[in-house]
Amino acid sequence: MSRVAPRTASQRAAFPHVPQRKCCVCGTKAAALELVRVAFPKGAEPCVDTDRKNAGRGAYLCRSAPCIERAFERKSLERALKFKGNLPNELKNQLREIAGQTRTVPQTKTNSGAASRE
Ligand SMILES: [Zn+2]
Numbered sequence: 001m002s003r004v005a006p007r008t009a010s011q012r013a014a015f016p017h018v019p020q021r022k023c024c025v026c027g028t029k030a031a032a033l034e035l036v037r038v039a040f041p042k043g044a045e046p047c048v049d050t051d052r053k054n055a056g057r058g059a060y061l062c063r064s065a066p067c068i069e070r071a072f073e074r075k076s077l078e079r080a081l082k083f084k085g086n087l088p089n090e091l092k093n094q095l096r097e098i099a100g101q102t103r104t105v106p107q108t109k110t111n112s113g114a115a116s117r118e
Pocket residue numbers: 023024025026027028061062067
């Protein structure tokens with residue numbers, strides 16, 4: 001019951017504006033916005049592409065600590081980005097921070113004036 005059936009072409013056609021990307025560690029497919037994009041701009045070091053403005057090669061990762069740690073261990077990012085060398089610590093820290101974040105779920109606010117007091 002853990003596997004999601006692959007989408008058929010007709011199902012995909014129903015959601016034409018949701019580009020799917022694959023996590024370079026576990027291979028899970030998700031909407032591009034659900035994943036973290038790491039960009040490798042030419043002539044620069046790999047960085048987290050928060051604005052998705054960075055051109056160049058990109059790799060996607062789940063926003064989950066296990067996936068991100070595994071990416072470091074297996075050098076999945078280096079491979080996906082064709083980056084030779086060690087990932088900058090700044091990038092690693094950024095990714096770990098992202099992994100620690102709970103996904104921002106849009107919540108419908110139901111409190112009508114009566115805010116809970118601490
Ligand atoms: Zn993953």
